[in-house]
Amino acid sequence: MKTLLGYLGSVLIVGGASGLLSTWIEGFRLFGFVRVLVPAGHEIAGYSTLVVLGVLLALPAARHG
Template structure:
């Protein structure tokens, strides 16, 4: 019988997962709104982007969200060892 590691995440990994979700979904929603005029799913992210740089800001949000998600995944993997 083998022992398995606990499936619960550390608080840091859980927070990074939440932050990753907010940045990626908010940035993607903002891009869809800018390109196609669709409704903002997470409208509060528009306050994080300066006027005139919306598309660039939303792309940066998506990239930052993916980086935070990768860091959180590495953090949770390191904690399982």
């Protein structure tokens, strides 16, 4: 369970960060699934939320693992 939370947290962190980069740098597309998770017009807030959720999921896994 701890490793699953760690992996999921890592994917959300990287996905949110790549979404922020694709918002700021046109043409940068690394993870395509994050566009489905974030509503149109709210990209900055949505990708930032993904990064925060990823950190919140990865922290307990890192502390106990």
